[in-house]
Amino acid sequence: MNMPNFYQHYCPGRIIAGYDALKKIPSLMDRLGCKTAMVVTDKGVVAAGLIKHVEAAFEGADCSIAHVFDESPPDSSNIASNKLAGLFKGYKCDLFLAVGGGSALDTAKGANIVISQKSDDLLNIQGAENIEADLLPTIAVPTTAGTGSEVTKAAVIYNEEKKVKMLFSADKLYPTMAVLDPKMSATVPPKITAATGLDALTHSIEAFINLQKNPIDDAYAVAAIELIAKYIVRATENGASDMEARFGMANAALMAGAAFSNSMVGIVHSLAHACGAVCHVPHGLANGILLPWSLEYNLPRVAEYIGQLCEPLGCEQTGSDPLEQARLTIRAIRDLEERLNGVCGLPLRLKDAGVSGDKLPMVARVAVNDGCLMYNPLEVGYEDALRVLRNAF
Numbered sequence: 001m002n003m004p005n006f007y008q009h010y011c012p013g014r015i016i017a018g019y020d021a022l023k024k025i026p027s028l029m030d031r032l033g034c035k036t037a038m039v040v041t042d043k044g045v046v047a048a049g050l051i052k053h054v055e056a057a058f059e060g061a062d063c064s065i066a067h068v069f070d071e072s073p074p075d076s077s078n079i080a081s082n083k084l085a086g087l088f089k090g091y092k093c094d095l096f097l098a099v100g101g102g103s104a105l106d107t108a109k110g111a112n113i114v115i116s117q118k119s120d121d122l123l124n125i126q127g128a129e130n131i132e133a134d135l136l137p138t139i140a141v142p143t144t145a146g147t148g149s150e151v152t153k154a155a156v157i158y159n160e161e162k163k164v165k166m167l168f169s170a171d172k173l174y175p176t177m178a179v180l181d182p183k184m185s186a187t188v189p190p191k192i193t194a195a196t197g198l199d200a201l202t203h204s205i206e207a208f209i210n211l212q213k214n215p216i217d218d219a220y221a222v223a224a225i226e227l228i229a230k231y232i233v234r235a236t237e238n239g240a241s242d243m244e245a246r247f248g249m250a251n252a253a254l255m256a257g258a259a260f261s262n263s264m265v266g267i268v269h270s271l272a273h274a275c276g277a278v279c280h281v282p283h284g285l286a287n288g289i290l291l292p293w294s295l296e297y298n299l300p301r302v303a304e305y306i307g308q309l310c311e312p313l314g315c316e317q318t319g320s321d322p323l324e325q326a327r328l329t330i331r332a333i334r335d336l337e338e339r340l341n342g343v344c345g346l347p348l349r350l351k352d353a354g355v356s357g358d359k360l361p362m363v364a365r366v367a368v369n370d371g372c373l374m375y376n377p378l379e380v381g382y383e384d385a386l387r388v389l390r391n392a393f
């Protein structure tokens, strides 16, 4: 790669990872000077029996769980965050223990902002780097391997009264610690395992090729891609018992998160966000479908970088022509997705994922206003976005 003239990388949280990593939570709380945890989760996580693993980790410990808040909605909201903030204060908690996907963590972040900023309206604080007070400690325990939100600084919270999504982004929003324990993702169904894993793959690849790429994020991205190539099919096929594959994917998602929270993402995410907004396509699924087509779009500018991902994806480098190498990378991604399709029926086309053809122009219009396009190697206009969508349809 050409060395960038300037870059920065920030990933401040402590990471604890292992087959019984949950057991370390009480000693981590001790290290943070905390005694009373508020578990923040959702009803699906509780129904899957995962909170029992967390509660078991506290047996005989000096610290305790005061309450399990299981009302995080699929899109975390200001109302859920406000309610959680009230309970947190009522139970005299001193630490958020977020157990779940991005939404549980975002709900905890929302409540944390309300408490720490001594505000009762999140709308006053939304935006970038608007959080002045120090937040209370948060330990994040992800239950899916995809978003990487355990190491990212953003939170998206839906304002139910004003019907708008509020974006918060601030260094103070990084979770204090992340705990990766493979048993926490063992119950994720095959299709969601595949889709969330492809979200992590997209984070890594977009971080590696886009305008803010840098040597540190590249290292995280390549390591994540190698793990995903090795484990995503195994985790999808046999996720209830293959803990090695689950652990590999949990590590990959975290490293991909560390990479893209600095290098950012690009056209794939812009198109996927728009598919989600207009047609409700799940985020990871949309990314997986759009990834190979978007890489073809970016080929004229970053063939060399795309080609370098051939080996991490597990295929042999066959020549020195960057374009040929890049096409091999894209072929390897398509092969991987076809294997996932064979294992769990993962859709490979937008039309099989709930998108109707007449919606494509609207999806393209929404996508060209998405902020992620700023970091894409090539500029993307409306006609370009529509072409990629039509190819992926």
Ligand SMILES: [Fe+2]
Pocket (backbone or CB within 6 Å): 147, 199, 203, 269, 283, 287
């Ligand atoms: Fe994503």
